Amino acid sequence: MNKKAIPLMIQGTHSDAGKSALVTALCRIFAQDGYKTAPFKSQNMALNSYITVCGKEIGRAQGVQSEAAGVEATTDMNPILIKPSGESQSQIVVHGKPYKNMQAGAYRQDFFQKGLNLIRDSYDRLSNQYERIVIEGAGSPAEVNLNDRELVNMRVAQIANAPVILVGDIERGGVFASLVGTLQLLSKEDRKRVIGVIINKFRGDVSLLEPGLTWFEEYTGLPVLGVVPYIDDLMIEAEDSVVLNTYSTKVDSSKELDIAVIRYPMISNFTDVDPFFEETDCHVRFVRKASELGEPDLLILPGSKNTIEDMMFLHKSGIANRILDLTQKATMVIGVCGGYQMLGQCIFDEHGMESSHNNVEGLGLISMKTSMTPKKTTVQSNGVANFGEWEIPVSGYEIHMGESQYDKEWKPFIQLANRKEGTITQDKKIIGTYFHGIFHNDLFREVLLNEIRHTKGLEPIYHRASFSKRKEEGFDLLAKVVRENIQINRIHKIMTDFQEIN
Numbered sequence: 001m002n003k004k005a006i007p008l009m010i011q012g013t014h015s016d017a018g019k020s021a022l023v024t025a026l027c028r029i030f031a032q033d034g035y036k037t038a039p040f041k042s043q044n045m046a047l048n049s050y051i052t053v054c055g056k057e058i059g060r061a062q063g064v065q066s067e068a069a070g071v072e073a074t075t076d077m078n079p080i081l082i083k084p085s086g087e088s089q090s091q092i093v094v095h096g097k098p099y100k101n102m103q104a105g106a107y108r109q110d111f112f113q114k115g116l117n118l119i120r121d122s123y124d125r126l127s128n129q130y131e132r133i134v135i136e137g138a139g140s141p142a143e144v145n146l147n148d149r150e151l152v153n154m155r156v157a158q159i160a161n162a163p164v165i166l167v168g169d170i171e172r173g174g175v176f177a178s179l180v181g182t183l184q185l186l187s188k189e190d191r192k193r194v195i196g197v198i199i200n201k202f203r204g205d206v207s208l209l210e211p212g213l214t215w216f217e218e219y220t221g222l223p224v225l226g227v228v229p230y231i232d233d234l235m236i237e238a239e240d241s242v243v244l245n246t247y248s249t250k251v252d253s254s255k256e257l258d259i260a261v262i263r264y265p266m267i268s269n270f271t272d273v274d275p276f277f278e279e280t281d282c283h284v285r286f287v288r289k290a291s292e293l294g295e296p297d298l299l300i301l302p303g304s305k306n307t308i309e310d311m312m313f314l315h316k317s318g319i320a321n322r323i324l325d326l327t328q329k330a331t332m333v334i335g336v337c338g339g340y341q342m343l344g345q346c347i348f349d350e351h352g353m354e355s356s357h358n359n360v361e362g363l364g365l366i367s368m369k370t371s372m373t374p375k376k377t378t379v380q381s382n383g384v385a386n387f388g389e390w391e392i393p394v395s396g397y398e399i400h401m402g403e404s405q406y407d408k409e410w411k412p413f414i415q416l417a418n419r420k421e422g423t424i425t426q427d428k429k430i431i432g433t434y435f436h437g438i439f440h441n442d443l444f445r446e447v448l449l450n451e452i453r454h455t456k457g458l459e460p461i462y463h464r465a466s467f468s469k470r471k472e473e474g475f476d477l478l479a480k481v482v483r484e485n486i487q488i489n490r491i492h493k494i495m496t497d498f499q500e501i502n
Contacts, residue, residue: 008491062078089102198226225486247286260292262287269336341362346360369404382394383421386415396435
């Protein structure tokens with residue numbers, strides 16, 4: 001098929017080298033330069049997901065990258081999403097809908113050809129709709145034990161006939177060794193696709209790095225196409241839970257409001273809390289132990305890919321009992337999606353959708369029972385949140401497999417066009433909702449935080465910054481820094497020349 005789009009692929013020497021952020025930057029840069037641009041990741045393993053306008057589930061990184069490019073996200077941008085749900089087992093999502101749960105070995109053996117066909121078809125459709133496609137790899141292309149049946153690195157570069165830029169993270173140390181080692185482990189054919197490297201997350205005086213850059217170019221014959229500095233406080237959503245290791249677990253007494261987020265083993269869509277990082281009076285911390293909880297002003301139970309297993313973790317770790325203690329004090333507790341289900345009396349999974357355990361006792365803070373069902377709800381939604389005397393328009397998305405039933409005293413939290421959703425107690429201290437993105441609504445976030453401030457005897461803060469505006473500013477800042485520190489004109493030319501030569 002004659003492909004219209006000119007592709008570029010970004011691969012890394014390891015996971016978390018900065019591939020997603022660099023792809024996001026290039027999507028923005030190419031769009032700024034007048035090209036209709038799409039991101040593409042053939043196979044994404046992540047628990048942070050994104051719901052498209054048509055109600056399909058893809059990796060959150062590709063959704064964010066499409067926003068940076070100024071285009072609507074589709075499942076062709078991420079046709080295969082792998083969502084780990086237990087030891088060596090994952091839910092396989094194909095074009096936004098659950099396909100089946102598979103063990104890692106079975107996926108590799110039985111899904112390979114199907115996956116390859118899906119990837120080819122998705123890329124072909126994108127290539128006829130866009131002018132530039134920025135492709136993201138996964139992990140490293142030098143995983144020699146996996147390369148014979150991999151579906152996300154050099155095999156995708158071959159399908160797209162894409163040149164490859166290899167990214168190394170200097171913050172971890174040994175960047176030249178990792179770049180050279182990766183190149184040496186590639187086949188001759190794949191090595192020819194690499195047009196240069198970018199060194200990422202650099203801190204300090206770049207002149208001190210120049211002898212290494214000169215050595216690398218002489219040793220490998222490849223150009224260093226850029227050295228991208230570390231960007232502090234960058235407002236770009238994280239792709240997976242690796243980033244959680246960088247977050248604090250301790251209280252910051254210099255901030256007026258303390259927000260604790262439970263980090264259970266199968267945490268998902270934790271980017272729900274990102275807006276709080278932008279609030280000057282808030283400190284957000286992720287906790288894994290009962291001893292780390294303290295007495296936060298706001299406690300958030302985020303989403304989970306295995307709600308029963310994570311609820312069992314809360315019981316076993318002692319966190320469940322500490323949460324119950326906190327509800328007798330001033331702490332406000334909010335559960336989102338899986339965290340909402342945990343607030344109820346019991347969770348059942350008789351079909352084994354997520355766990356081998358049939359049921360688990362919840363926190364019992366809401367008169368609600370939840371049953372896991374084969375049907376998965378994935379939808380973007382709009383409604384009105386009822387918060388005391390406030391009626392606040394909100395938008396968000398739902399992505400869950402459970403159905404919850406309430407008793408007669410149920411007080412719903414959000415009124416949708418055709419149904420009621422969530423629950424809120426009369427004193428507003430306990431809130432549960434399936435609505436991901438609820439905190440991204442600026443007015444709701446302002447009212448919520450001012451309620452907490454009032455409880456603490458603090459003056460309210462009005463007209464808080466728009467999170468969507470801050471996100472756009474984050475895209476522009478990322479694009480500006482990357483553009484200033486890579487050879488973008490040379491990259492444009494190499495991309496075009498590569499198609500003519502190959």
